[in-house]
Amino acid sequence: MDWGLILSNLVHDTIVFSTALIFASLGGLYSERSGVVNIALEGMMIIGAFTGAVMTYAFQDSLGAWAPWVGFIAAGIAGSIFALPHAVASVTFKADQTVSGVALNFLAAGLSIYLTKIIFDGAGQTTTLSTVFNKFSIPGLSEIPYIGHAIFEAYPTSYLAFIAVFVTWYVVFKTPFGLRLRSVGEHPRAADTVGINVKRMRYTAVMISGMLAALGGATISLTTTSNFSHNTVSGQGFIAIAALIFGKWHPAGAMGAALFFGVAQAIKSLVQIFGLTNYIPTEFIFMLPYVLTILVMAGLVGRSSAPAALGKPYDTGSR
Amino acid sequence: MNRVIAVFTKESFLVPAVAIILGLLTGAIAMLAGGFNPVDAYMALIKKVFGSAYNFGETIRQITPLIFTGLAVAFAFRTGLFNIGAEGQFIVGMIASTVVGVSFDLPAIIHAPLAILAGAVAGGLWGAIAGYLKAARGVNEVITSIMLNWVALYLANWVMNAFFIPAGKQTSEEVKDSAIITIGWLAEMFDNARLHWGTLIAVLAAIFFYILLWKTKSGFELRSVGLNPHASEYAGMNVNRNIVKAMFFGGMFAGIGGATEILGVFHYQAIMTQHTGYGFDGIAVALIGGNTPFGVILAAILFGVLTFGASGMQFSAGVPFELIRVVIASVIFFVAAHGIVKIFVKPILKKKKEGGN
Amino acid sequence: MNSVKKVVEMRGITKRFPGIIANDSITLSVGKGEIHALLGENGAGKSTLMNILFGLYQPDEGEILINEKVVEITTPRIANELGIGMVHQHFMLVETFTVTENIVLGNEPKNGLKIDIQSAEKAVEKLSNQYGLKVDPRAKIQDISVGMQQRVEILKTLYRGADILIFDEPTAVLTPQEIHELIEIMHNLVKEGKTIILITHKLKEIMAVCDAVTIIRRGKVIDSVLVKDTNPDDLAAKMVGREVNFRVDKSEARPKETILAVEKLTAMGNRGVNALNNLSLEVRAGEILGIAGVDGNGQSELIEVLTGLRKATNGRVLLNGKEITNQSPRNISESGLSHIPEDRHKRGLVLDFTMSENMVLETYFHPTFCKNGFLDYGAIDKHAAKLIEEFDVRTPSIYTPARALSGGNQQKAIIAREVDKNPDLLIAAQPTRGLDVGAIEFIHRRLIDQRDQGKAVLLLSLELDEVINVSDRIAVIYEGVIVGIVDAKSTTEQELGLMMSGGKVMQGGGNDE
Amino acid sequence: GSKPEAQPQGQTGSNGGAPAAKAIKVGMVTDVGGVNDNSFNQSAWEGLQKLQTDLNLPKENVNYLQSKSDADYVPNLTQFVKDGWDLTWGIGFLMGDHLKKVADENKNAKLAIIDAEVDAPNVASVLFKEHEGSFLAGVVAAKMTKTKKVGFVGGVDIPVIKRFDLGFEAGVKAVDPSIQVIKVYTGAFDKPDMGKSTASSMYGQGVDIIFHASGGTGDGVFNEAKDRKAKGENVWVIGVDKDQSLTFGDEITLTSMVKRVDEAVIRVAKDLSEGKFQGGVQWLGLAENGVGLADTSTKNVPEDVLKLVEEYKQKIVKGEITVPDK
């Protein structure tokens, strides 16, 4: 058995599965670092997956290979618009952020399929897209045995996801914007007293969050599923929240956690291919990623410290 | 006591009421945008639910599990925990009641209660896992309960496949008649709608919720720990034990829900390819219901009526039933951002005042 | 006075909160280079007035003049631009940030897209040298002392070029040493041409550093006088509207049997090093033992171990001769120990519980309140009503959530609850922090009453005055050990101060039992 | 919108214009996959629509209700029954027990079900011998594989899918026992992403032909094959239920194992309109033309292979070969 090949395939699949989670958990990071709980990542991903699929569908005949890019960008825009009500509710109206997020999840699930049915003549999913992102091999590097296939032969969105991790790290920890963002999430009153506009900051963060989560959603419909249905996202937004917490609200940590979930997913099919199902019931293999997560959380990570003001609406008038 | 009174005070009644109206209006706008006639659609929805005894009975059937999962989420909320795992707890409740219902031969007076109890305990323990991990290891209960939802789903399939599903079938054997909690005479009155004792148990569960939390020593501790764990620790309460306990009770409600669904509706358990959705809907129910037991019942009724009626809307008016999710989402949204609702309520209140003069 | 330029003038400022007029047509005028005190009871409206000046609140009526020009201060940003800086009662620092990050936040020097952290640190160092404000620019706020945190707050305002500095109760959380330093700093600042508005309850400080003082009571200005024309008794009377007795009247202590014995106690602190090192002490019935020490020398840990909130790694604690080491808080509390916690919001109260519920926080399970697992709300409410009456807790009703009460009244409620448990040992940690003289007087009286009833009282306070006035004996804690025990009547602040700084182990005390 | 109960039957007949013997009304209840599942629900609905044109029925005489969860099956079936529809279809294995309950409670109603055996006099149960059709797919795969490794991607591990699995394997082994069949159950019928990654692992391990029986999950198998084909890898997919080359193109679709749900739906309904409706179980296999390879197979499968397929088909029809199904 060629273990190198197996490992190479595993890494390759892991990256595919992790991409959406990386985007979405980074999205969660912006919002939560600013103090706004974002349980609506799921809904934002759904909107992204939907918009990405529909816009690509609309342009695939006229634009060909560029259509998925249009879909991808449109998804980002749609996501940040969709996030707006969450910002309005939780920042301006000081609503319970969890409740508002739950509302958005419901809205996304309903609205996306409602619109799909209207656009696609009653069908519960979009037609299969003829053009989606294709894997892109980095010239030269992808020739490296094993490693090439594992890392340098991926969807363009996967590369973008890793770039987004770096950019987020830089923005959040190196720039004035990041310092302000974090101050607003840790101690909004302190930020306010030095003249930072807490509300504006949080609006911005929530909208960035919507954009990134939606990009994550779009990577699913534009790479792995090639269509959009009620099941396209199916809980990955929640897994992204888990990744964010797991990664202690740090971009690299969130990425690590997302890769961990990706590995667990990828292992699922590998285990079956090697016939381990004769010894272990399939159901246990399906459980694996989730059980592993719980064990790792309980065993290694333990208490994680959220931004201090997370979930607390900021009220200028209160003390 | 005054908390309960507060539930009925004007604003807390008006806000959800207006939120519901705004939600329905939002739905109407979405329908108009989609080229549908909202009046026809809503009429169809109402007609579906209230048009026949059968459908009315089925609506009640639909409402029942939502009360349970709503209570499961609300109870945890009251104790400072977010129980996103009602879905998994519901499922293990189903497993346990199926196991007891199929495996034993007992007089009905023992069998059915035992099967429900099994569901309650299983759901409770499932919830308690998340509670324990939070208490002992500080793991965020949101993550664990999300994960446990999936684990429960596959666990259910494994248990059924390995022990309860006859070869070539996809559903378990039927539970014994003695474990079935269908109410025959009532079902007959409602044209064979699947009515069962679970509905009554749900109402009793809500009362239990209220008494436990606001009338007992345990409830005092649970609320105290939920609101301020540091002060509770200082006051000599065992914070960790209370976290586990809170998740146990939360899970218990969901577990009973799962059990009554098996014993009252299906009478067997099928292989599941997806979650039941009751657990997630329970979050919405709890939130719309303001995390109070009475509010949960009202919200479950609203939720049940809308979702059951939605298929009538689709059938007769051609409106995709997902629209109703948009309506529900808007209701939750307006309940959350009651500041927005107050903008609408203010003129009403003002007018009332003027009218009174 | 007329020749001095008026830097701040607030005219007819009125601010209403639901159910209260926090500022009622207040007029305040502060001259350049002046240190102007604002004096008033808890809830008099001092912070509100300053928050208005700083742009955090908007006044309902009235106008503000800065440098004799009418201005509208709608946000702190505008206040900053007008040269107003504020050191808040509760520090406005981001715990997880470094000193430098906190100081430059909102005005970060940039290098391309990046924050130029080097030049920021340099700027901080320069300022800190200029005004003698010693800080470590790279330390995280969560790791530095309260005194340094305050210096960071001051640097923040200076970094923004503030000429008018507002200090809201800056000394409440400082050690005597640090208070001394702060006064020094304020003098420096004035010398550099800054103007200072100082909010404080401490008349001694006003007399020591201020030029003028404005006294506020229930939202109204009672008087505005020059410090040289007044005296502490006069100020106190104006502040509370009656004569106040500063001396704590108490009879001679008559200590009896040992109630609390702590033997060679060792315990770990939060940072993973020992916070208590073989600490021993004794408290007897009928005496108040005060513990003096600079913050962070193991006081909090000691109390936590005594009350069961922290595990001891070594040593024993005996209450009435019975060992309670590492028992649960519940067991210890039931063995006859009451505890007024240091942080009333974190530990003392469930803010969202009603007053009634808070009054039985530790006793709800007693047969009086709980039968067969069910609570008897009739009895609970009656109990609360009795305590509230007896301890003069000002609350609209027993059903009011604790959150709605003022700090002083919250503290009174806690004391009522703890004293009502009729403990053998009462531990009072910082019982008067942030309270006004009226409330302080009340609380001191209660502690002494306990003593006179033959209870043991362990008082822990950062305020030397309080320790000296209320205690019968004083134990000084330094780096987790008791370095000396002195008689309260015969000691002096200087002596204590020396011991607290680890200077010298005194005769006749310590860990020799 | 179409309100079934608002239109008395006689009237609709004349509205339809044609002198139909009896303008029957046929409803169907989908399983949770929904009516556009690219699989048997869709196939059934296409059958009903064809029926409507064939019999020249008014548009509103055929309709469907979609189920959101297991709990919806009974009320949905009951809705048609109570509204007096002449025939109510339940689509899918999952609906068996539910349909039985409704049939028992409404003895006068006529119902029919796909993929499940329901023991009631007023229910026609239609099942398919998927294993027989899959056997032929196995034969094709065995003849066409270059790597001697073929794959099977299943949805959920349930009896219906097991029939595909076992039939396929038997077909492969009948041709060449040394060929390796790698099987993966993805655990879902509606997760193309799972299908895609599974296919990726399989192809990565040297499999060159994958037969899938996994509904929408299989879309992912096609997507992966398409990606690889674009890079010049020589990989194939064998489709399922419908002729999937129509959706995914001939470049990657080797053939499809079709399951003529639409035909079955039409057949039972026509029986009804002619008064010949009969309860009981019908198994449709190769002999009944209920399963088989798609007609478009000729595009990619060489003649000699198709000939071999035909030979095996005859053997199965004649009973010389019994394909395992459990």
Ligand SMILES: Nc1ncnc2c1ncn2[C@@H]1O[C@H](COP(=O)(O)OP(=O)(O)OP(=O)(O)O)[C@@H](O)[C@H]1O
């Ligand atoms: N008051 C504010 N509240 C929130 N974000 C702000 C505020 N001011 C600026 N920002 C954001 O911070 C980043 C840096 O802004 P800007 O270029 O104004 O910084 P600056 O010049 O350092 O600030 P200043 O001029 O206030 O000292 C931008 O992304 C901007 O959107």
Ligand SMILES: Nc1ncnc2c1ncn2[C@@H]1O[C@H](COP(=O)(O)OP(=O)(O)OP(=O)(O)O)[C@@H](O)[C@H]1O
């Ligand atoms: N945001 C607010 N909302 C409602 N009431 C408030 C608010 N801020 C202050 N108050 C009330 O206004 C009054 C004045 O409060 P303020 O904080 O100004 O008092 P203070 O003089 O600073 O007291 P202390 O010495 O305790 O700091 C108090 O009764 C307080 O409860």
Ligand SMILES: [Mg+2]
């Ligand atoms: Mg104040």
Ligand SMILES: [Mg+2]
């Ligand atoms: Mg600028």
